[in-house]
Amino acid sequence: MPTCIYCRGVTGPFTGEHVVQKGFGSFQNALVIHNTVCHVCNQEFGQTIDLALTRESVEGLERYRFGVRTPSEIEKFMYKSVTLRSKTEGDFEGAQFEQRSDTTGEKVVARLVPAVAVHRKIGEGFVHFTAAQIAEGTWLQDPKLDWRRGIKVFGDKVAEGRIRALLEGQGVVPIAWRPLSPPGDGEVTIEQEFEVTPEMQRALAKIVFNYLALCEGPEYALLREFDGIRRFIKDGDLPSSSLPPVISHAGLPFSKINAGSVVLKDGLERPVVHFVSLGSNAERNVAGAVTLFSFMTHRVMLAEAFPGQLPKARAHLYNVKTLEVAELGAAVEGP
Secondary structure (H helix, E strand, O other): OOOOOOOOOOOOOEEEEEOOOHHHOOOOOOOEEEEEEEHHHHHHHHHOHHHHHHHOOHHHHHHHHOOOOOHHHHHHOOOOOEEEEEOOOOOOOOOEEEEEEOOOOOOEEEEEOOEEEEEEOOOOOEEEEEHHHHHHOHHHHOOOEOHHHOEEEEOOHHHHHHHHHHHHHOOOOOOOOOOOOOOOOOOOOEEEEEOOOHHHHHHHHHHHHHHHHHHHOHHHHOOHHHHHHHHHHHHOOOOOOOOOOEEEEOOOOOOOOOOOEEEOOOOOEEEOEEEEEEEEOOOOOEEEEEEOOOOOEEEEEEEOOOOOOOOOOEEEEEEOOOOEEEEOOOOOOOO
């Protein structure tokens, strides 16, 4: 009788669990584990941590860039942990944008977020506030700000009028208003600010733990040595280990892969792939790594000082352009 590797339940029903969430693409021969995760856990993850990873993370936003999701579906993306700001000098420097679909639902466009920028009291520069933060009124008590030195309102005509009326109600009445001037070439350079939340970390750890169950079998994944990472994924409890369960950093977990690369602004190439690996080190720590769209690497500690038989080093690559999955050979660098 199968046992769920997360809740240890045996009553079922059991459903197929994708190693990499299906929200990151429908792949031929996608890695799926069967009779390993119960329907209750599958549903719980789908409505919580998997949703956070697909609809709130910076990798979740990449889905629309590479056609994994249609432009019309980007309306479901929640900018809770990702902020897009203009780096272009001028009136719109620091302004916040969101990627949304156009009126046809066939193209992703940048949409200005209604907001206010208030000049600093000393020196140059502005501090940015959302419309909701302005409505709270607490910004008026900030001694580092002086709206009389300058204030900018971002948004379409309707949003601008609403914000200006709100400011006037708070006693903020500039001598004159002028329209903000867009860049001369009409283009704005956008910078991403993002965080990897605990919910996202749990979803990333689940990918690697699913991969462990695929490579070594569910009975191996049920060993008590993995109880710490199991509880972290299911309930968010931090394992009692010397290392954090998930460490995220820029860069790729491999040296070089040619899999339909895209050229970045700095001239470097980034392969458009998902990657998941499993391995161990000299300290007998069992760990894995996952990268989505090769954006960054998340290393997952599954168990420290593992006393039993160590898992075989394995790695699989999901090619986002061809929608194929392949196991990689020994040339790939392990976690």
